[in-house]
Amino acid sequence: MNFEFGRVALVVLFALLPIVGIALGFFVPALRARGPLVVGFFAGIIPILSLYIPKRFLSGETGMRPRLDQWLIIVYGFALLLGIVNVIQNGTRKISRRESGWPYSIVLLTGLIVTGALGIWGAVSGQGITTLPDGSGTPFKWIADHFFLPLQATIFALLAFFMASAAFRAFRARNTEATILLVAGILVMAGRVPLLEFLAAPFPPLQPAAAGASQALGKLTEWIMQTPNGAAQSGIIIGAALGAASMAIRVILGIEKGYLGLGGGE
Amino acid sequence: MAPFVDRLLNLDRRWLFLLVFAGVAVPIIMPMGLPVTTTASTRSAFEYIEALKPGDCVLISYDYGPSSAPENDPMAEGIMRQCFMKRIRVVICALYALGGLQLANNSLAKVSAEFPNLKYGVDYVNLGFKDGPAAVMKRMGDDIVGAFPTDVRGTPLAQIPMMKGVRSLRQVSVVVTVATGLIGEYWITQAHPQSGVPIIVGPTAVGAPKYYAYLNAGQLVGMLSGMKGAAEYEKLLAGRYPELGRFYKTTHAFTATKGMDAQTVIHFIIILFILIGNAAYMSQRAARRKAAAR
Secondary structure: OHHHHHHHHHHHHHHHHHHHHHHHHHHOHHHOOHHHHHHHHHHHHHHHHHHHOOOHHHHOOOOHHHHHHHHHHHHHHHHHHHHHHHHHHHHHHHHHOOOOOHHHHHHHHHHHHHHHHHHHHHHHHOOOOOEOOOOOEOHHHHHHHHHHHHHHHHHHHHHHHHHHHHHHHOOOOOOHHHHHHHHHHHHHHHHOOOHHHHHHOOOHHHHHHHHHHHHHHHHHHHHHHHHHHHHHHHHHHHHHHHHHHHHHHHHHOOOOOHHHOOOOOO | OHHHHHHHHOOOHHHHHHHHHHHHHHHHHOOOOOOOOOOHHHHHHHHHHHOOOOOOEEEEEEEOOHHHHHHHHHHHHHHHHHHHHOOOEEEEEEOOOOOHHHHHHHHHHHHHHHOOOOOEOOOEEEEEEOOOHHHHHHHHHHOHHHHOOEOOOOOEHHHOHHHOOOOOHHHOOEEEEEEOOOHHHHHHHHHHHHHOOOEEEEEOOOOHHHHHHHHHOOOOOEEOOHHHHHHHHHHHHHHHOHHHHHHHHHOOOOOHHHHHHHHHHHHHHHHHHHHHHHHHHHHHHHHHHHHHHO
């Protein structure tokens, strides 16, 4: 009975109500924003209520909240689709207008179409997206292993070169704050690797002392990470969480309408 | 002095790049075997898994991409090896869109080949990738089948023997999220409060600072922080399991312990760059002040 109530409520709130809202919007333009706001209100309030009201129709295994979670996964899938459409639109526009860097868009779109087609073909044919029934890899896997993985790793690897260059040119002790940051940075960088052992390697008599000093430096680094850094991170996380909660309340109550494309709220 | 300082500050950056390249490449080609000391957060992650019994279930979530694979792969593989040594069942999933599943597949293929006596579907299973990490893990908190109806091979989870006793995250002993971005945080803020499942996180070194807040708050049972965390884990594994010790000593594959040599050299080079850059900057500033005073 409870289960049925939850199911019916979901159908009413997230299927019938939007349809009625759209229909009303055709006749009364002023009501166009109301439907999405009501849907947004219930989509936000049901998961919150389910945490406080232990009723099966809300938080049971087949209740409203788990079903909304399931729908959210589906909505994420649509967001991915939206992203693909956006990439295709931007890419084709760039190519047709011969904007700067348009040949790269050809590479991008070719990669998207070829990889996507191979992946979809693997799924639709039932042979598997990455692995064939005999255990060998599919062309999709070949592309991923030989193009995508090395390319992404290469792009990130370039960061090491730029970081080193930036360390030489930009990381300066210009004032007290920058000096504190610089000293902490050097201590953490030195303490997270066996730097002293590395430096003492050519001098065997110094190695025991280097090992002892390295351990002390390691402990200092852990203290920096756990105490000043941990405290600052806690503050940032709590602040961000409070901000997110207040934004969520604004969205649920319909004060914030930016996500509807209706302006920034009251 | 001043012309030398000016020349130093305007040094062609390609010289710096060459030094960085040599600093990374040489230790990888010729490992130095520098010592690795362990930290409390890694030891606590290791001991937590060590305390599990054969037949318990560990979920390893591949929440990273190829960009951080040298840091994250050794973590995931080390933990997988430990679980396989102890006959702990392993569930694998990937929630990172940009290559998480490919890395999970490659990693599983590599480690499972080292344990030919273990069987897919009985000792380990690969659930594959699903988009929308926060929503997926919330669903897994109630019902894993709801989030992953089939495994990566398309087999319904109901037909996979080892999943019979694992309906939701409540039946999972610990979630190990090897993470590069926000997904590790989602496991702590979404999955842990809902199902109470303990979390071990393996972030990149760049992402590690924020997790100290969760570690201090007791919301994590352990953390492997960057390549150092992975190298520490390899050391702990080698110390506890002699066969893994032999493996890590003799393997030609990349390991975090080998990576630490390169990281040590590169940290040394960067520290040197910072010190030289600052010395030159201060000398230039002093010269300018002197000139202004005249």
